[in-house]
Amino acid sequence: MFRRILVLLDDGLVGRRIVPWVRRLLAPVGGDVHLLVVLAPGRTVIAGSRTLSYANQSEDAARGAASLELAGVAARLRDDGFAVSSEVRFGDPGAVALDTAQAWGAEAIALVDVPARGARRWLTRNVADDIIQKSTIPVLVGRTSGQRSA
Amino acid sequence: MRIKTLMRCSSGIVEARESLAAAAMRLASDPGGCLVVMDGGRLAGVLTPADARAAGPSTVPCLAVHELPAFTSGLTVADAMRRDPVIVPPDATSADVAHALRTRGHRAAVVADRVEVMGVVTTTDLLGALVERLEQETPPRLSRLLVAVSLAASPGRRRSVHTALDVALDITSVHTALDVALDITRRHGAMLTLLHVMRGLSRRVAEGLPAGVEADVQRWRLAEARAALARLVPREDRSTTRVDVRAGDVVEGVLNSAATTGAELIVMGGRPGAAVVRETIRRAPCPVLAT
Numbered sequence: 001m002f003r004r005i006l007v008l009l010d011d012g013l014v015g016r017r018i019v020p021w022v023r024r025l026l027a028p029v030g031g032d033v034h035l036l037v038v039l040a041p042g043r044t045v046i047a048g049s050r051t052l053s054y055a056n057q058s059e060d061a062a063r064g065a066a067s068l069e070l071a072g073v074a075a076r077l078r079d080d081g082f083a084v085s086s087e088v089r090f091g092d093p094g095a096v097a098l099d100t101a102q103a104w105g106a107e108a109i110a111l112v113d114v115p116a117r118g119a120r121r122w123l124t125r126n127v128a129d130d131i132i133q134k135s136t137i138p139v140l141v142g143r144t145s146g147q148r149s150a
Numbered sequence: 151m152r153i154k155t156l157m158r159c160s161s162g163i164v165e166a167r168e169s170l171a172a173a174a175m176r177l178a179s180d181p182g183g184c185l186v187v188m189d190g191g192r193l194a195g196v197l198t199p200a201d202a203r204a205a206g207p208s209t210v211p212c213l214a215v216h217e218l219p220a221f222t223s224g225l226t227v228a229d230a231m232r233r234d235p236v237i238v239p240p241d242a243t244s245a246d247v248a249h250a251l252r253t254r255g256h257r258a259a260v261v262a263d264r265v266e267v268m269g270v271v272t273t274t275d276l277l278g279a280l281v282e283r284l285e286q287e288t289p290p291r292l293s294r295l296l297v298a299v300s301l302a303a304s305p306g307r308r309r310s311v312h313t314a315l316d317v318a319l320d321i322t323s324v325h326t327a328l329d330v331a332l333d334i335t336r337r338h339g340a341m342l343t344l345l346h347v348m349r350g351l352s353r354r355v356a357e358g359l360p361a362g363v364e365a366d367v368q369r370w371r372l373a374e375a376r377a378a379l380a381r382l383v384p385r386e387d388r389s390t391t392r393v394d395v396r397a398g399d400v401v402e403g404v405l406n407s408a409a410t411t412g413a414e415l416i417v418m419g420g421r422p423g424a425a426v427v428r429e430t431i432r433r434a435p436c437p438v439l440a441t
Contacts, residue, residue, distance in 0.1 A: 001333040020285045021437050025415075027290035028337040076282070108439075113431055129428055132440050138330060142437040148414070150285055 002107030003031035020150030094130035157269035205230030327419030347403035
């Protein structure tokens with residue numbers, strides 16, 4: 001059974017729904033958990049002729065906020081006896097998650113399927129679909145609502 | 151749990167005479183937060199997003215048009231805040247704070263050490279702590295799994311039953327849905343339901359009801375499918391594995407079987423990104439492990 005699971009989270013509370021399932025799945029064997037948050041690349045904010053913040057500054061701020069959130073999740077998993085690492089990256093969530101899974105040597109990927117709404121449904125690719133289609137390792141997928149809690 | 155481990159920084163401190171619209175904008179970036187309201191250096195109350203909404207214009211457009219903009223824009227924080235806030239020491243327990251909030255009908259408490267405001271605790275924070283506690287109370291191991299196998303190999307002809315299932319087992323030696331599910335089942339000491347959904351099978355036959363003379367062939371196919379599924383399970387796992395063959399739509403069959411067995415995890419194989427897997431994920435009552 002897999003012991004190294006990459007958990008793909010978002011910058012809110014939704015993605016965390018999968019964490020208790022990962023904890024239950026790994027409970028008998030223990031294991032390594034890698035928490036990954038993939039954010040949209042930062043953009044330079046310009047007002048008139050003034051640059052209010054550069055892309056790297058936006059990314060640093062977003063990375064700091066996400067790291068703070070991850071620290072809480074990681075601490076609770078460590079309390080349960082898992083080895084936990086965490087990382088915040090920027091880019092396309094599907095591609096970054098697959099790259100990270102390969103580099104880290106993940107044996108499974110866990111994520112919550114967040115369905116897009118409105119026009120985004122047609123304009124953007126679903127992250128979960130993308131990962132399931134391209135992943136060579138098992139993918140554990142939960143839903144945002146309408147599903148039993150762990 | 152002590153409240154000092156649960157509290158968070160307030161969304162900010164505002165003066166009671168400040169504009170409510172400006173305070174509401176500050177709260178908009180932190181929907182679960184609250185503002186601590188001071189009046190002349192003294193703690194006067196707290197303002198949550200719900201308080202700000204209740205004092206602001208109606209959220210129903212046809213009613214809001216009848217409200218005078220000049221009236222709502224003139225509101226101050228003092229008009230909307232909760233006066234006489236719940237103040238708790240940092241060593242108070244979460245149960246004490248929850249009890250105080252419930253008794254007085256407030257949504258946020260101020261954590262203060264003598265006169266210094268240290269943070270706030272909202273009902274959202276207390277709910278978060280409750281969720282964590284409930285999750286820790288659930289048994290750590292999984293007890294019921296469902297594995298749907300050979301979804302793409304639903305036998306359309308009599309002789310394809312064995313072949314299709316055996317080939318599916320051989321070509322995916324490491325990460326077949328069944329291998330993964332059996333491994334999880336062994337480690338968790340769980341019960342496994344091995345499911346196969348046959349599209350061409352009569353629902354009445356699958357349910358064991360008499361369905362006429364033509365049903366004899368279908369009954370034979372059903373028995374063959376059950377026997378083939380049973381052969382897939384190693385001898386040592388047969389006591390913890392149940393075979394289930396259903397008729398009709400694959401996704402409906404998987405969802406019905408998951409509901410009937412109370413499955414906590416569905417394991418599915420099949421082509422990567424197959425429509426069946428995607429549809430099951432969108433409607434499943436529990437997480438799906440796509441192998």
